[in-house]
Amino acid sequence: MLTLLGVATVVVGFAVRLNPLLVVTLAAFVTGLAAGLSPVEVLEAFGKAFNENRFVSAAYLVLPVIGVVERAGLQERARSLIARFRGVSVGPFLIGYLAFRQLTSALGLTSIAGHAQSIRPMVAPMAEGAVEMRTGRPLDPETRQDTRAMASATDNIGLFFGEDIFIAIGSILLMVGFLATSGIVIDPIHLSLWAIPTALIAFVLHAGRLILFDRRLRRRAGA
């Protein structure tokens, strides 16, 4: 039971908003010590696992080019481009992005978009531009933050509920492997197919929320 203290450390540490890097380090020590490891053994295990997971941080290699295009005015261009399409409102715009993200992820192209390479430089400014065009004035900070957060949320939802339709994605391979060791042989295509109902419901649910979000922003602007 003591090993669960590490989980408690994470929950409390995140809840009181301590620096997460410290919280995670502390939780590693609490868990490891509770499991009977010595402090040095915990440090070694933690360091080893950190080193093995470097690929997680390698994705920041896209930041230099994003910075360069921002320097040259991409965010401003994205904002004014959307303003030229007078009919486009933020709701339908993000619904379109959701559909794009789900469909491309379902084809296995999960890394062609993301928060660094598409949301920050293009999608969020376009969404902000779409709101600005409706209201005819610069966004207040609250609306700006809401719009950006919604753009990021839409990317995650599109990715998560698209990628499992692709048969060679990590989660499908994990399921096939796990079931195989338990004596159940399954064709990955069946796992992919049964991801489709949830994907459709995710699309409908989030699209509905985006329409409500759009209306709320309009009411806020009118008030």
Next chain:
Amino acid sequence: MIKLTAVYVLAGLVFAAFAILSATDRNNGKRFGNAAFWGLVSLSFLAGDRLGDLGNGILVLGLAGIAGFGLLGRGQPATTSPQERKALAERFGEKLFVPALTLPVVVALGVLVLKPLQFGGVPLLDPKQATLLSLALAAVIAVGVGLILLRQPPISPLQEGRRLMDTVGWAALLPQMLAALGAIFALAGVGELVGKLVTDWIPMDARLTAVAVYCLGMAGFTIIMGNAFAAFPVMTAGIGLPILIHRFGGDPAVVASIGMLSGFCGTLMTPLAANFNLVPAALLELPDRYAVIKKQIPTALPLLIANVVLMYVLAFR
């Protein structure tokens, strides 16, 4: 065969440049904190395999210490002003999208064309890492396209990259740290323990209860562990296989697939899935680090309930 080590060398050199440029940035009162932080990241990429486990552990302590004691500032590299950007946006027009769209095009080419390529039976790209290799290749090509097409100063990718990296700050390393914590959890058997608690304390005689416990358990466990991949083996070994599949005769494909997607609903609701939930908040400069999660919960919860219903209806046809 091109392996991940090539990407690590590239990342190590880029972070080394961030560190050096940080150290010379007199506009940042904490410039040496930033230099040390990105310097340690660079060291990890370049020499992580030679530092030994203890050395890597000490490196992680250094990163956590710099971040935890507030020694990390935000660099102020010289960049264009908002007015200049407006003027540049007018001048370049739609050309501005070309470097940004080079990224997805090259990644797609890498995954679809380069990945299957073989020379004398040896694949060009390490098949397990083809996506990340393609992303790194795309990043390099896109920088080249950006510099030439938009005539930006040669140092700008490193300075602008550092500006964005400082915007993300310590949150950048959180996903990797959490992955390492997951390894410690696995070592200590945290997953099995939680799974046992769930199965010991909740009666699952009715089919609907069992389905609900499995789906909600996948989501809840993912919230605690930050990763549906960690939750899946535990919950499926504890409930999915013995109860849903063996006792009630559920279709394994439906149980596993919808179970995993229930876990993904949990991913949308946890700060421990930092790369999806906290890094974007930092990258978009949102003052509330939980802003993205808050926008996801109202989609995630109904979707989780929908998964329970779907599994109940579809698994026992």
